Amino acid sequence: MIVTAMLSWYDEPPELLREAIEGAAVLADRVVAADGAFSLLDDAKPESELSQEHAIITEAERWGLDVEFLPPRIYKGQIGKRNALLKHATRPTLKADWDSNWVFPLDADWKIVGDRSAIRSELAMLHGKGFEQVSVPFMEPLNPEFGVRLAVDRIPLIMRAMPGMQIEQAHWIYSGLRRGERVGLWGGDALYPPAKTAELQAPLLIQNRLYFRDAYRLERSQGYAKRVAEYVSEHGAEP
Secondary structure (H helix, E strand, O other), X not given: OOEEEEEEEOOOOHHHHHHHHHHHOOOOOEEEEEEOOEOOOOOOOOOOOHHHHHHHHHHHHHHOOEXXXXXXXXXXXXXXXXXXXXXXXXXXXXXXXXXXXXXXXXEOOEEEEEOHHHHHHHHHHHHHOOOOEEEEEEEOOOEOOOOEOOOOEEEEEEEEOOOOOEEOOOOOOEEEEEOOEEEEOOOHHHOOOEOOEEEOOOOEXXXXXXXXXXXXXXXXXXXXXXXXXXXXXXXXXOO
């Protein structure tokens, strides 16, 4: 069984990237990574400092993860970047036994903890039973400076590598083909019949540590979110 993490990043502290890769090792075998800013950013560049790629490579080697990088570029928005990752993560490999069975998105500010052995045993069982996505505990932990904390929720972040997978309208609306018919994965059940979903029972928690970023990156993230909201208001979908 092969589980692939899809890392989207741009201009991140190397220590944050190392922590994200360490977390990915809780359930993944390989990482596909895409560097590059979004065009709505004022300082958009196609490539981050080399130290960031080096941090990803060295941490992946430490945990025995295979890592592949997409060519760096400027993306119009999250949909295009995540679709590029999704296409690469689900394409057939040169060795069929390295084809992805499960894929999941990975952001640079995520911290993942869990029991790898128990998680992977359960994922193998769920794959054999035909489940198409797996919901996992997800939260934004408290940062006293901002007073922000979301309760633990369950989100179907682990998705079966299905034919024809795509993201549309918003960066969390996924879908894939089941015997030629499109079904809704994470967020996609608003557009298509829902995928067959299981709740992971093995110990796992994904933390989105957005509000623990440094002031510069937090301000940039919030500014980008505001521009995306304006774009969606005008065009009806994310760029």
